Amino acid sequence: MFLRHAFLGTTLFALMSSTAMADPATPEEAARLVALFQTYIGAEPGVVSVEPAGDAYTVTLDFAPFIAKASPDTFTGTVTPYVMTITDNGDGTWATATDQAFEASFTAAGISDFSYKMASLKGTGVFDEALSAFTSSRSDFTDISFTQTVTIPDTPPSTSSTSATSGFYESEAVSGAEAGVDSKVTYALTGYTQTMAIPGAPGAPAADVTIEAESYGGDATLTGFDPAAFYKLIAWFVAHPSKEAIKADQAGLKALLTEGMPFFQNINITGGMQNATITTPVGVFNVATVGIDMEANGLVDDGLFREGITLSGLTIPDGLAPEWSAGLVPEDLAFDVTVSGFNAASPVAAVIAAFDLTKPEPIDPTMQGSLMAAFMPNGAVDIELAPGSVSSDMYNLTYEGAMTAGPGSMPVGKATVTMTGMEAVLAALQAAPPEVSGQIVPVLGMAKGMATPGEEGALVWDIDASVPGTLMVNGTDLMMMMGGQ
Numbered sequence: 001m002f003l004r005h006a007f008l009g010t011t012l013f014a015l016m017s018s019t020a021m022a023d024p025a026t027p028e029e030a031a032r033l034v035a036l037f038q039t040y041i042g043a044e045p046g047v048v049s050v051e052p053a054g055d056a057y058t059v060t061l062d063f064a065p066f067i068a069k070a071s072p073d074t075f076t077g078t079v080t081p082y083v084m085t086i087t088d089n090g091d092g093t094w095a096t097a098t099d100q101a102f103e104a105s106f107t108a109a110g111i112s113d114f115s116y117k118m119a120s121l122k123g124t125g126v127f128d129e130a131l132s133a134f135t136s137s138r139s140d141f142t143d144i145s146f147t148q149t150v151t152i153p154d155t156p157p158s159t160s161s162t163s164a165t166s167g168f169y170e171s172e173a174v175s176g177a178e179a180g181v182d183s184k185v186t187y188a189l190t191g192y193t194q195t196m197a198i199p200g201a202p203g204a205p206a207a208d209v210t211i212e213a214e215s216y217g218g219d220a221t222l223t224g225f226d227p228a229a230f231y232k233l234i235a236w237f238v239a240h241p242s243k244e245a246i247k248a249d250q251a252g253l254k255a256l257l258t259e260g261m262p263f264f265q266n267i268n269i270t271g272g273m274q275n276a277t278i279t280t281p282v283g284v285f286n287v288a289t290v291g292i293d294m295e296a297n298g299l300v301d302d303g304l305f306r307e308g309i310t311l312s313g314l315t316i317p318d319g320l321a322p323e324w325s326a327g328l329v330p331e332d333l334a335f336d337v338t339v340s341g342f343n344a345a346s347p348v349a350a351v352i353a354a355f356d357l358t359k360p361e362p363i364d365p366t367m368q369g370s371l372m373a374a375f376m377p378n379g380a381v382d383i384e385l386a387p388g389s390v391s392s393d394m395y396n397l398t399y400e401g402a403m404t405a406g407p408g409s410m411p412v413g414k415a416t417v418t419m420t421g422m423e424a425v426l427a428a429l430q431a432a433p434p435e436v437s438g439q440i441v442p443v444l445g446m447a448k449g450m451a452t453p454g455e456e457g458a459l460v461w462d463i464d465a466s467v468p469g470t471l472m473v474n475g476t477d478l479m480m481m482m483g484g485q
Contacts, residue, residue: 025052033057041238044069056087077106086127093135094127112150119143125171132227133173133181140168144189156199156206164216165191180224180264188217192273210279213290218271222264224298229260247357257352262298262345269294272310283317293336303344308336308386324431327394327424334388341382341404346374372407380406385415394428395421401463415463418454450474 030050037048041061049060062081070076080103087095099122105115118141125137145163152158167190173183192213197206233256240246246253272291277284291310297303311333321329350371355362387400396419403413426444429437451459452474464472471478 024055025057027052030057033059037061039235042066042241053085056085059084059086074109075107077104079104089126092129094129096123096125096127096134096137098123098139110151112148115145115147117143117145128173131173131175131181132231133183133225134171135174136170136172138168138170140166142166157197158199159197159206160194161196162192162194164189164193167217176224176265178224178265180226182223183221183225185220186217187220187271188215190215192216207281208279211273211276212279213273213276215275216271216273218269218292220267220269222267224262224265226260226263229256229263232256233260243357250355250357254352254355258349261349262300264298265300266295266297266304280317283320285317286313286315287311288313297344299344299348301343301345302340303342304338304340306336306338308334310334322432324428327392327428329392330390331392333390336386336388338384338386339381340384341378341380342375343377344375346377347371350374376406378406380404380409383413394424395419403465410468412466412468414466417461417463418458419451420456420458422448422459450476 030052033050034048037050037059041047044065046065047062049062051058051060060081060083063079064081067075067077067079080101082102083098083100085097089095100120102118102121103116105113107113120142121139122141123137123139125134127133128135143163143165144167145161147159147161149157149159167188169185169187171183171185173181176182192211192215194211196209198209199206236253236256237246240249240253270291270293272289273287274289276287276290278287289310289312291308293306293308295304295306297305312331314329314331314333316329350367351363354364354367382402382404384402385400387398389396389398391397397417398419399415399417401413401415403411403415405411405413422444426441426448429441429444432440447461448459450473451461454460461473464470469479
């Protein structure tokens with residue numbers, strides 16, 4: 001949500017980053033600014049207006065004329081005009097301000113309905129021409145709501161609604177250490193609610209799921225971002241509004257995509273919820289904190305993707321789990337996985353060079369093998385599990401490991417698992433029905449017997465699958481025990 005507003009404001013100022021405003025504002029300069037904006041978003045009358053306002057200019061973008069050009073049988077929509085005041089600081093930067101309500105709604109017949117409302121959006125910032133980015137900005141908003149219904153053929157519609165009572169985002173940007181722009185955004189929402197209507201089985205009603213949290217927020221960092229490449233693509237698509245126009249100038253699109261790579265070097269997003277409740281058809285789940293951490297490199301040779309999630313203070317609805325299993329239900333969870341060792345640049349470059357939008361299949365299916373080879377030049381990717389855990393008051397299970405995996409070969413790697421509370425778990429399982437305990441207890445008993453002692457009475461399992469066809473646990477080959485080759 002915060003990124004949508006940051007994107008819109010940044011884009012508007014980037015489009016005018018080469019201008020030099022006069023003081024005081026003049027009608028002539030306003031007319032020149034209108035012409036400048038129109039080179040990027042088209043010359044449709046009524047879309048762009050710039051008016052002198054003392055020593056500043058009021059910029060208004062009204063997309064209604066664009067929407068009116070669509071066939072009402074397939075697409076309809078309304079958008080509140082976006083209004084900003086911009087003032088030349090005289091040092092290559094612009095002071096910016098906005099204060100308005102905002103609404104947008106779109107309907108794509110048979111595909112999606114979308115609506116977005118914001119009772120108040122107040123923001124200020126400083127835009128730097130040389131960076132084509134805000135060196136600083138802050139926006140505060142109240143009463144936000146977002147609703148979308150998606151229709152998939154032969155499937156009941158799926159609806160999701162999100163709202164928050166208030167929120168803010170702050171951003172800052174500097175010239176990148178190596179290239180482009182490095183930026184950081186901090187955001188927060190209060191009174192967060194999300195409701196989803198999940199389609200059920202044929203003939204069954206949808207399942208309503210509601211997530212509520214006291215607060216939701218985090219940080220996002222982006223390094224090596226190339227604003228010029230991004231804005232050139234925006235301008236190109238504005239100048240080619242139809243499928244026919246895009247196909248006719250796909251050579252121009254290829255050139256811009258090639259020139260713009262890798263678009264950014266790295267993005268990292270961290271966020272979380274505090275005191276969340278999840279209401280479902282089977283009852284209410286509660287979580288004290290939810291944390292998410294995601295990282296990815298851009299379209300570079302050194303590919304990387306990481307995702308982590310943490311949960312703490314999880315409680316489940318009464319009666320959902322049998323009484324004997326109450327202490328076995330996890331209360332805290334930490335999981336973090338990284339995939340690396342792949343090349344994101346080479347296959348994308350090959351696709352850009354090869355695609356042909358005039359053909360029924362823009363990408364030749366016979367390229368699949370060469371694209372896979374370009375994506376995994378070593379024939380595999382590296383997967384790392386950072387130290388993670390699953391725990392309750394009864395037990396604590398921790399793990400970490402790494403493996404290499406790819407098509408056409410067996411995965412290889414190593415891991416370490418530790419556990420405390422095994423005796424308590426086995427004791428709890430004694431109260432389970434025989435059909436449950438009879439399956440689980442022998443397996444846990446064998447695992448306990450294979451473990452080596454660790455600190456403070458922990459059980460430790462060192463797992464070694466570094467040789468294809470073997471699975472060693474504390475020196476014992478399980479593959480051989482199970483009759484493997």
